Structures are given as structure tokens and as C-alpha cells.
Amino acid sequence: MTCVVQKYGGSSLADMDKIKRVARIIADVKAKGVGVAVVVSAMGKTTNHLVEMAAEVSPRPPRREMDMLLSTGERITMSLLCMALSELGAQAVSLTGSQCGIITNHRHNDAQVIEVRPFRVLDEMAAGKIVVVGGFQGVSYRRDITTLGRGGSDTTAVALAAAINADRCEIYSDVDGVYTSDPSTVADARHLPELSYPVMQEMSVAGAKVLNAQAVQFAKEKQIAIYARSTFDRNRETVVRRFAPGEVVGVQAVVSEKEIVRVRIRGSRVLSDFNRALEILENEQVPVKEVHVTRTQGSTVSPRATFVVSSTNIYGWDAIQTNLARELGASIAFDDHLGALSLIGEGLNRTNVTLIEAIELLKNNAIEVFGISTTSFRISLLVPRESVAAGVRVCHANWILENG
């Protein structure tokens, strides 16, 4: 029997009417004799509302309790969807992440899936039921409820598809696939029918929330093709899958992240201060990126360390920043007015041409650059937060629209 995992995001399940429409779609698939496991996210903006509720109670909520709170959003959707399926005469059962055997590490709010033990899911499917799984959540080996980071239901879907050996993993949202830039800010963004794992992964890491970065990483490891589609408009899709390493294709997408904080550490004790900052952040389970430590032999230039934090989804970030400032005193400084825009493409940095052009282009458009970092698939530029959207548009117009 063919078996699919379908994931429906919060935008597809935002109200009761949409839940009923999704139930009809799933029941039709099942009626064709296909085994279906469905992963759901919390309805609409529910997770955001839960985060706001927590912030009203505590500026620095305990991470374990955040997970307990946030995991409830998906429980609401999964039970309502099963009720709607049952109204249609379909047999369905809802299961939490822990009931599905989604085992994670103990990193609350940003847990990694370590293993999936899908026995219950397989039993229910073998009994002919549609299994509806609460996405974005698991259980740690210490038996605490964990969540997989914002957008983490995509990861649940891919991990489950691998564990039950599904024929397809389909991710449904309000867009009909992946575009060259976020279509909600770049009106003329172009649809991409297919993408390689590394390009998609760089896009997700750099802020394209249409697919979650951990989900793409998982899909790459397990060689699962992801079909990104729109729930209510089925004309197009994007397939993310393995491709033979290709030739240089230049800029394929322009993505952005609105809230970046750059942390700078200076002074004679730079390495120990840097270590101390990392310890504090690790204690709070805050990941850091783009680490640079510079010491020049025999020079009078003072050594420095810098790194960046994507602060958007770190609950209680302001309190953490205040604590860092208190612990490290004058040797630490924060640039907290920045965002990042990133050019993504295979072989992008095999020459320096794109980087040179990017610096020129932003300068000509009066957008100041405060930092640059590269990988073989990406050029990221730190720019003022208020210039991110304009920067994305000029880069998209220059590389994607001009080059056809």
C-alpha cells in the first residue's frame, strides 16, 4: 500500500472552516486506498499567542515550561481535525509527539530529533486509521516534553516519513512551493520547481521559513524528497531532492532574517571573556553563529571576538542580553539594530565577482553594510534592520529578474 506523510501548517488550519476543508482533502486521499499519516501545526498564530502569554507572566520563562505550554497548540489542532474526519466517516486517531515515539535531546525550545520509534503509528495505520500527529514536539530521554524550534512541524513530518518508510513527504502551507524570495515581501519572486538539499538548507538557515532548516537537514540525511505545496491551490509544487553536484548557477534566491544581534568582545582577556559569554549562552541554550576570533601576532591592535545570534525566537532574549552585559562589563558590546540578507546559490563563491557586485549594489542604493560572511552556497550581509526589505528587493531585481 502506498503511504504518505502530509504536513499541514498553521495557515492551512487557521479556523474551523479550514480544518473541515483539510479533513475533506485527507479523507479523499485515504478513500483512494493510500495510508495517511498527517502532521499538524498549531492553528494560525496560536503559538505566537502562547509566547505572548508567557512573556506577560515572566520576562525569562523557564525553558521546560515554555515547551509544556507551546506543545498544547498542536494538541488543539490534532483533536479538532480528528473530530472533523470522524464527521466524514473516516477513522482517525490523534497522537502527541511522545505517543508517536519522537525522541529528542534535552535542548528545550530547540530540540533535535534523535530517534523515532513509530510502533504506535504503524499499528494504527495497519488498523486502517488515519493517524494525526501533533507536530513540533517530542519527548526527551529524560521524559520531558520538548519542542523542535519554530516551524518544527516540518521536522516532525520528515522524521516520521523516514521512520515509517513513507513513499512521499508533502508539506502544505499557504504558498505553492519555494520562491526565489519571500513572495509576501517580493511581489515578483519566481517559483522554483525543484531545488537541491544544500541550496534549500542554506535558504532555510538564512531565514526562508517556508521549510524548516532541521527538516531539510533530516531529509538530506535520510534521502527523503520533500514536496512543498499549497493546501488549497494544487497547480504547482517545489520538490527538494538530491541532485548530482551541478555547475555554477549563480544567485538562485535572496532571503532574509529581520532580527540579528551581533555580539562583540574586545580587550586583553578576549578568549576567556568569549568563553564566558559562550558558557552563559549555552546555559540558556542559545545557539551562536558566524563566530570570528581575531588575534594578531605581535600587534598592538587589540584582539576581538564577534558572533551573531538570531534573536527572533529566543524567548526572554532581552533578559539574557542584560545578563551578558552585567557579567562581562565593558568588554562586551551589542549591535542590536541589524538584520541579514543572504544571496544563495550553488558555487556562488567560486569567484569573488558576486561579492564585489553585492557590496557595490548596496552602496549605490545607500544601504550600509555592517558585516559579511560567506559559505560556498551563501553570501550574508548584515544591514540595518529597517533596510532589510529594500536590500532584498534590490538584490532580487539585480540577480534574479535581470538574469532571467
Ligand SMILES: Nc1ncnc2c1ncn2[C@@H]1O[C@H](COP(=O)(O)OP(=O)(O)O)[C@@H](O)[C@H]1O
Ligand atoms: N523563499 C520563500 N518561498 C516561499 N515562501 C516563503 C519564502 N520565504 C519565506 N516564505 C514564507 O513562508 C510562508 C509559509 O511558511 P509558514 O508560515 O511556516 O507556513 P505554515 O504556517 O502554513 O506552515 C509563506 O507565507 C511565505 O511568506
Ligand SMILES: N[C@@H](CC(=O)OP(=O)(O)O)C(=O)O
Ligand atoms: N506551531 C509551531 C510549529 C510549526 O511548525 O508551525 P508552522 O507549520 O505553522 O510554521 C510554530 O508556530 O512555530
